[in-house]
Amino acid sequence: HYLLYDMSGLVGGTFGSQDGHFDAYTVLMGYKAKARSLGAEYIHGEVVELVSSEGHIAGARLRSGERLTSKFVINCAGAWAARVALMAGVKLPVEPVKRQVFALDPAVKPDGPLPLTVLPSGLYFRTETGGQILLGKSMDEDPVGFDFSWDDKRFTEILWPELARFVPAFDTLKLLRGWAGLYAVNTLDGNAILGEWPEIKGLYLANGFSGHGLQQAPAVGRYLSELIIGLPPVLDLSIFRPERILENRPLNEGGLV
Numbered sequence: 001h002y003l004l005y006d007m008s009g010l011v012g013g014t015f016g017s018q019d020g021h022f023d024a025y026t027v028l029m030g031y032k033a034k035a036r037s038l039g040a041e042y043i044h045g046e047v048v049e050l051v052s053s054e055g056h057i058a059g060a061r062l063r064s065g066e067r068l069t070s071k072f073v074i075n076c077a078g079a080w081a082a083r084v085a086l087m088a089g090v091k092l093p094v095e096p097v098k099r100q101v102f103a104l105d106p107a108v109k110p111d112g113p114l115p116l117t118v119l120p121s122g123l124y125f126r127t128e129t130g131g132q133i134l135l136g137k138s139m140d141e142d143p144v145g146f147d148f149s150w151d152d153k154r155f156t157e158i159l160w161p162e163l164a165r166f167v168p169a170f171d172t173l174k175l176l177r178g179w180a181g182l183y184a185v186n187t188l189d190g191n192a193i194l195g196e197w198p199e200i201k202g203l204y205l206a207n208g209f210s211g212h213g214l215q216q217a218p219a220v221g222r223y224l225s226e227l228i229i230g231l232p233p234v235l236d237l238s239i240f241r242p243e244r245i246l247e248n249r250p251l252n253e254g255g256l257v
Contacts (some may be wrong), residue, residue: 004110004167005117021116021126024214043068050088050203057088057202072228074204079146079182081207090197093187093245094208095144102155102178104133108169123162132176135159138183138211150178183211189250194220194240195227204228205242210256 032042045062050073052058059069077084079096086092109131116126125135137159155175164171186193186208193208204227206220213220219235226233239251 002110002114002117004108004114004169006166006168010120015115019115027214027217047084047087050084052088052200052203055199055201057200070202072202072204074206074224076206078207078213079184081184081205085197085205085207088197088200088203090200090203092193092205092207094193095185095187096146096182097185098143098145098147098180099136099138099183099211100150100154100178100180101134101136102150102152102159103128103176104135104170105131105174105176106133106170107172119162119166121162123159123166125163133170133173135163137162146182148180148182150180152178184208184213185210188245188248189253190256191251191253192216192220192237192240193242193245194223194237195242197242198246 036042043062045064045066047060048063049061050057050059051061051067057071057073059067060073061067075081075084079094082092082094085094110127114125114127114133116124118124121137122139123135123137125133128134135155139158152175155178160173184207188208190210191208192210192212193205195205197203197205204224206224209216219237223233223235223237225231244251
């Protein structure tokens with residue numbers, strides 16, 4: 001079906017005909033607007049301390065000096081998760097790892113949209129509006145730290161040759177732009193840390209998604225809200241509970257991209 005692909009050397013793969021992709025920023029704005037309509041208030045500030053008393057969370061203090069009081073605090077700070085958790089004395093195996101994405105304009109345009117295509121090496125690409133191609137790859141040597149710079153040599157020297165082998169028509173293209181972001185990588189097992197921290201009542205974690213957070217966010221939000229208000233969870237996500245961090249008991253899962 002995808003005639004530009006050179007399938008030689010591959011013996012099989014999976015195809016999800018109902019799969020797709022969506023715009024993360026648009027989803028975020030939609031959730032924020034809905035939350036505001038239900039009475040949520042957003043406060044722009046930097047947390048410098050998580051306050052607890054006798055094994056229970058009590059709130060947070062902002063750099064401005066303001067104190068926010070609550071019986072429940074959710075750490076959903078993404079790549080900053082470990083920093084925030086440490087404010088309460090909790091050590092999480094979550095590191096900010098830089099990932100890069102490149103936008104390309106190929107000389108030969110596909111006849112139609114290309115699905116998100118992931119090669120065995122981890123190289124991935126898909127079409128974007130205007131016939132562009134978005135391309136990326138997670139690599140073991142990706143640096144840890146809060147660095148948002150992007151490197152065009154990563155594309156020209158490493159990713160482009162591999163892309164052109166699988167899609168020979170893409171040997172001629174233009175690199176339009178690139179950007180870098182941070183994965184909140186759970187170094188224990190690459191999966192989410194989800195639920196109440198057992199040593200501090202009321203402190204809930206939604207951390208370490210390792211690049212899968214957007215896909216899992218709707219279920220995660222519902223699950224945490226059910227835990228907090230005491231409803232039976234519609235989805236049992238207890239396999240991701242934080243106790244496994246204390247027990248050093250990783251989940252065994254292959255095929256993480």
